[in-house]
Amino acid sequence: MLILRKPLLIIMTKWPGYGRGKTRLSADIGKYNSLKIHKHMFCHTLSVAKYLEKKNILEISLAITGIGPKKSRKWCNDIGIKDFNLQGSGSLGEKMKRQILINLKRQPRKIIIIGTDLPDLCHLDLIKAISILDYKDAILGPSNDGGYWIIGLSDKLLSRNFVSPFINIKWSSDDVFQRTIDNFNLQKISADYLLSKVDIDTISDIKRRK
Helix, strand or coil: CCCCCCCEEEEEEECCCCCCCCHHHHHHHCHHHHHHHHHHHHHHHHHHHHHHHHCCCCEEEEEEECCCHHHHHHHHHHHCCCCEEECCCCCHHHHHHHHHHHCCCCCCCCEEEECCCCCCCCHHHHHHHHHHCCCCCEEEEEECCCCEEEEEECHHHHCCCCCHHHCCCCCCCCCHHHHHHHHHHHCCCCEEECCCECCCCCHHHHHHCC
């Protein structure tokens, strides 16, 4: 009897070290304050994810950049995360494809990818995304910068094709979301969409939430 695996939530994150990330935000408010915000958003994201993991709704994997495998393992042990992988090199699209490939070694399952720049993330966002993937190939949520804050792919789509959502995209441009939709349409991938969220990268993004 085939036992379906729980959906996997991959959290793309940079290790929160002083001066290691949020360079645009650091330029606005300083490295110390930027690090505080970085840590706060990471802890919030992890709290939301762990709540759903405790409810047996999903499983968590961290995709880490900024430190190596030994320090990553220690960090994950400290924060109570069992599964992690390094992001590796390349564009954001290449990094996401790599995480999917790593996690498709066994039976395909729903995979959802988010970052940690989402102070408005809530449990219902992820529950809704999982539910939509029961009848759609993909889920996408636009962000204020022209990209997206979440992408989810169904087990059915991942059993046959996981590359198409990430091709022909200039990452960090203001048309990533639209080009991803174009890829969906070109490949006849059925998709649904969540509401837009503010992805915190600059002081303007913080002010936009007020």
